[in-house]
Amino acid sequence: MRLSPIAEMPADIRRHNRYAVLSLLREHGALSKSDLVGLTARTSTTISSILDVLLEEGLVRLTDGEDPPVVEASRGRPSTYYRLSSTRWLAAGIQIASDTVTGVVLTLDGQVLCSERLSVPPNLPTQDVLKAAATVITSTLEQTVQNQPEQYGRANLLGIGVALEGIVDVPNGSSISMPYRTAWRDVLIKSYFEEQFGVPVVVDWRVYAATLAEACYGSARGLSDFAYLNVDTGVAVSTVIAGMLVRSSEQPSGSTGELSHAISVGGSRLCYCGNTGCLDTEITTHMLVTQLREMLTVGQWHGVGQFWQTHEPSLDNMILALQQNDALTLQLRNRFSQNLSIAVNSTILLFNANMIVVGGGALRFGGAEALDYVRRGAQRLTILHSLFSATKIVASTLEPDPATVGAATLIIQAVMDGRVAISESQIKQ
Numbered sequence: 001m002r003l004s005p006i007a008e009m010p011a012d013i014r015r016h017n018r019y020a021v022l023s024l025l026r027e028h029g030a031l032s033k034s035d036l037v038g039l040t041a042r043t044s045t046t047i048s049s050i051l052d053v054l055l056e057e058g059l060v061r062l063t064d065g066e067d068p069p070v071v072e073a074s075r076g077r078p079s080t081y082y083r084l085s086s087t088r089w090l091a092a093g094i095q096i097a098s099d100t101v102t103g104v105v106l107t108l109d110g111q112v113l114c115s116e117r118l119s120v121p122p123n124l125p126t127q128d129v130l131k132a133a134a135t136v137i138t139s140t141l142e143q144t145v146q147n148q149p150e151q152y153g154r155a156n157l158l159g160i161g162v163a164l165e166g167i168v169d170v171p172n173g174s175s176i177s178m179p180y181r182t183a184w185r186d187v188l189i190k191s192y193f194e195e196q197f198g199v200p201v202v203v204d205w206r207v208y209a210a211t212l213a214e215a216c217y218g219s220a221r222g223l224s225d226f227a228y229l230n231v232d233t234g235v236a237v238s239t240v241i242a243g244m245l246v247r248s249s250e251q252p253s254g255s256t257g258e259l260s261h262a263i264s265v266g267g268s269r270l271c272y273c274g275n276t277g278c279l280d281t282e283i284t285t286h287m288l289v290t291q292l293r294e295m296l297t298v299g300q301w302h303g304v305g306q307f308w309q310t311h312e313p314s315l316d317n318m319i320l321a322l323q324q325n326d327a328l329t330l331q332l333r334n335r336f337s338q339n340l341s342i343a344v345n346s347t348i349l350l351f352n353a354n355m356i357v358v359g360g361g362a363l364r365f366g367g368a369e370a371l372d373y374v375r376r377g378a379q380r381l382t383i384l385h386s387l388f389s390a391t392k393i394v395a396s397t398l399e400p401d402p403a404t405v406g407a408a409t410l411i412i413q414a415v416m417d418g419r420v421a422i423s424e425s426q427i428k429q
């Protein structure tokens with residue numbers, strides 16, 4: 001798969017070849033030079049010169065035979081294999097959302113070395129949110145080195161990727177707005193983190209970032225077509241088609257694949273969009289808690305919801321309540337499952353993708369039970385479905401969450417496809 005975060009391949013032939021080599025190594029693990037010549041259909045000279053540069057930059061290392069090759073060599077058994085360096089560079093990823101910031105340290109080959117989540121209330125001043133994010137980046141990097149000084153003591157920071165909730169101006173590296181954060185307007189994200197850390201910074205909408213992570217390191221690795229459904233404070237779909245992430249050209253992100261205002265089953269709540277019964281009023285994280293509060297109000301004289309006499313209504317407590325089989329919360333999960341089915345079925349009918357990966361905070365509440373319900377619903381979707389393909393529906397397995405891993409993937413991807421160059425000072429460090 002040739003995945004590019006822009007809906008085109010690098011035009012420059014040198015960048016194109018370099019990206020082809022790096023993405024093949026990411027996909028296959030260890031490859032010999034002749035494997036790379038065969039897989040890219042480039043000359044041996046071209047591949048050698050690319051590998052020389054990549055070795056110099058520390059993006060690629062020689063395996064010296066310690067790893068069993070993943071791909072059998074076509075001729076002979078070369079002793080030298082190449083793979084992405086897993087210790088020379090570290091990528092930092094930070095997700096800034098309406099209630100939390102989450103950070104991760106990722107290697108080029110997709111190992112999560114450290115992660116941290118900080119609760120950051122929506123009413124916190126903008127500068128304090130940015131400071132909290134910078135603190136998480138510093139702390140996760142320090143912990144990574146402290147935990148494994150042998151491996152990462154000499155590693156350098158490749159750059160920082162920032163995944164944002166809300167509307168993002170990607171070319172300008174700014175966050176135009178974020179739900180619930182009313183004071184957060186036109187925040188210059190890229191320049192802030194560049195000044196703080198002195199490394200390249202890439203900014204994107206968190207649903208695109210999560211999709212990229214699923215394609216590079218998650219459940220959809222190696223697939224050329226899939227959809228990622230994010231169910232969090234909103235409901236959104238993003239797709240990879242023919243190996244490329246489909247995105248809204250240069251326009252600010254955050255409006256493509258919007259399913260928030262598709263109509264749910266039996267929902268009658270007024271939505272902020274002016275309609276009633278939108279998915280946004282049913283399966284988003286904030287609305288799950290709102291529904292719980294409503295049920296507790298209605299049910300307080302009827303002996304239901306004992307669990308909630310000693311627990312505050314919150315998403316984390318709702319997950320705990322499910323583990324203790326609280327009837328009221330189980331009922332909310334049934335409702336969640338039905339409405340999640342609508343979002344998934346809409347995605348299947350729109351894209352007929354090989355796979356739908358579902359992620360986001362609300363899925364933590366729905367869990368495996370919701371996904372089982374959704375799978376059964378998808379099988380009944382249409383009798384024509386079996387004639388075409390059976391879409392696999394899976395939950396994201398990326399930890400701490402796909403958008404935060406995606407944030408770090410943004411910067412790795414930008415370096416791999418040549419949009420961001422590693423500076424001389426970074427290499428010499």
Ligand SMILES: [Zn+2]
Pocket residue numbers: 260261271272273274275278280
């Ligand atoms: Zn609506």
